[in-house]
Amino acid sequence: MRDEEILERIRKGDETALQYLYKNNYRTILRLVVKNNGTESEAKDVFQDALILLWENVRKTDFTLTSKLSTYLYSICHNLWLKELKKKTRFSDKDIPEATITETHSWEREERIKIMQSCIQKLGELCRKILQYYYFDELSMQDIAEKLGLANAESAKSKKYKCKKELDEIIKTHFSTKDLLD
Numbered sequence: 001m002r003d004e005e006i007l008e009r010i011r012k013g014d015e016t017a018l019q020y021l022y023k024n025n026y027r028t029i030l031r032l033v034v035k036n037n038g039t040e041s042e043a044k045d046v047f048q049d050a051l052i053l054l055w056e057n058v059r060k061t062d063f064t065l066t067s068k069l070s071t072y073l074y075s076i077c078h079n080l081w082l083k084e085l086k087k088k089t090r091f092s093d094k095d096i097p098e099a100t101i102t103e104t105h106s107w108e109r110e111e112r113i114k115i116m117q118s119c120i121q122k123l124g125e126l127c128r129k130i131l132q133y134y135y136f137d138e139l140s141m142q143d144i145a146e147k148l149g150l151a152n153a154e155s156a157k158s159k160k161y162k163c164k165k166e167l168d169e170i171i172k173t174h175f176s177t178k179d180l181l182d
Helices: 003-011 016-035 040-059 069-089 098-120 125-136 141-148 153-174 177-181
Strands: none
Touching: 003 016, 003 040, 003 069, 016 040, 016 069, 040 069, 098 125, 098 153, 125 141, 125 153, 141 153
16 A cells, blocks of 8 residues: 555544554564563553554545655654653663664654655655655656656656756755754
């Protein structure tokens, strides 16, 4: 199932979407929790809480997904587990195990990607498609040109360059360097 189909099913109240998410994402969350001083039971609790939050968020009319759905679900689980870990252990941030810190850096990278995708949404449709295909779908310039009906790979490359410059301006206007580099 594609992300949009899953979201549509959730909006319609179809719980088979949750079963699909469980089947395809639970093991990743189990590893996250167990590697960070948790148990399988705690992983199940975190995952169920995350599914509830996801369900509620998607059913809000103003919900917009700016990353892959699995990334969004992972970030919810990560945040829930960090809160639980802090409550459970009463550690300060510097005392949280190294594995959690590594996971946090991964999550922060995902947040930067969300910022980038948010900025990409401010571009025109052609620029959005070109950057999406190139950076996220990793298509070649030739494939992008064919998909978008451009003359050739050089035309796609030239357009990508202009779109990237436009994206850079949007980023500079809406976000500080600190937002992207912390």
